[in-house]
Amino acid sequence: DAGVIQSPRHEVTEMGQEVTLRCKPISGHNSLFWYRQTMMRGLELLIYFNNNVPIDDSGMPEDRFSAKMPNASFSTLKIQPSEPRDSAVYFCASSFQGATEAFFGQGTRLTVV
Amino acid sequence: GIQVEQSPPDLILQEGANSTLRCNFSDSVNNLQWFHQNPWGQLINLFYIPSGTKQNGRLSATTVATERYSLLYISSSQTTDSGVYFCAANNAGNMLTFGGGTRLMVKP
Numbered sequence: 009d010a011g012v013i014q015s016p017r018h019e020v021t022e023m024g025q026e027v028t029l030r031c032k033p034i035s036g037h038n039s040l041f042w043y044r045q046t047m048m049r050g051l052e053l054l055i056y057f058n059n060n061v062p063i064d065d066s067g068m069p070e071d072r073f074s075a076k077m078p079n080a081s082f083s084t085l086k087i088q089p090s091e092p093r094d095s096a097v098y099f100c101a102s103s104f105q106g107a108t109e110a111f112f113g114q115g116t117r118l119t120v121v
Numbered sequence: 122g123i124q125v126e127q128s129p130p131d132l133i134l135q136e137g138a139n140s141t142l143r144c145n146f147s148d149s150v151n152n153l154q155w156f157h158q159n160p161w162g163q164l165i166n167l168f169y170i171p172s173g174t175k176q177n178g179r180l181s182a183t184t185v186a187t188e189r190y191s192l193l194y195i196s197s198s199q200t201t202d203s204g205v206y207f208c209a210a211n212n213a214g215n216m217l218t219f220g221g222g223t224r225l226m227v228k229p
Contacts, residue, residue, distance in 0.1 A: 041216065051207065051219040064216060097162060101217075107151040109169035110209075110217055115162055 012113035014100050020119045026088040029116045032081055033102030041110065042075055042085050043099040051099070057083065090120045123148045123212050127220035134198050134227050142193040142223045144208030151212055153184050155193050158205040158222070167193070167206075198227045 013032040021027050033040050042054040055065040060077045068075070072091070077083040087094055097117050103110040124147035134140055146153070155167040168175050168182040170191065175182055179198075184191040195202055205224050209217040 043219075050221055051209075053216050053218070056216050099164065107211060109152070109154060109166065111166060112156075112164040115164075117162070 012100055012102050012111055014098075014113035014116050016116060017114065018117045018119075020121065021090055023091055023120055024089045025120075026086065027090045027094075027118060027120075029085040029098050029100075029118070031083045031085070031100030031113060033083070033100070034111060035081070037102035037104050037111075038080065039103045039105060039110075040077060040083050041101040041103075042083070043101065043112075045097045045099060045115070046095075054085070054098075087118075090118075092120045094118060095120050122216075123150070123210055123218050125208055125210050125218050125220035127206075127208050127223050129223060130221065131224045132226070134225065136198060136200060136227055136229050138198050138227075139194070139196045140198060140225070142195070142206055142208075142225075144191040144193070144210075144220055146189050146191075146208075146210045148189070148212050150186060150210045152217065153191055153208065153210045154217065155182055155191070156207040156209065157202075158207060160204055164207070195225075198225075200227045200229055203227050 015030045040057040045051045054067045055075045057077045075085045097115045099115045101110045101112045126145045153171045157165045170184045172186045179196045181194045205222045207222045209219045
């Protein structure tokens with residue numbers, strides 16, 4: 009298996025622009041997680057899907073952030089409009105049934121200037 | 122939600138030395154994992170260990186669920202072991218909560 013695949017690996021955008029991050033979970037996994045990593049806050053969970061349904065989005069920082077999972081093999085995290093404080097590494101992870109071992113993608117390093 | 126604390130926050134070792142990293146968690150867990158974040162930022166799975174002991178080469182881990190802690194042992198450390206080690210746990214909510222990490226530097 010290719011593991012969790014994220015794209016793009018790096019994204020540089022100007023403040024105010026829309027940013028879309030993409031994730032393909034491991035085939036057969038039905039739980040998907042989006043995390044954000046910053047120096048100040050460490051690794052924090054943004055949103056969790058189970059069977060394509062958002063279960064907990066309490067970590068989504070504000071309305072500028074939205075996430076979708078239209079099918080079992082694809083998810084997006086969108087920021088609109090982006091701000092410099094959104095600069096971070098965004099990780100996607102997947103697991104089977106949520107409580108089993110989770111595997112992480114390589115992350116997307118987002119820089120908003 | 123569950124709280125996860127790791128110690129020490131920073132560790133410097135001479136190549137060949139052994140070390141123990143600790144992870145304390147505030148509640149019973151369904152899942153506990155150890156990860157290594159390498160200098161390129163990748164999160165590498167080391168152990169899935171909600172209880173018991175596992176070994177993989179120079180690394181081993183033990184989780185004592187009843188006492189709410191886990192230990193990661195690194196023996197005969199190498200420079201390639203450098204990076205940040207994270208412990209993460211979840212309980213009924215199924216969402217992994219990460220500790221703050223232990224930043225390890227192994228000097229040649």
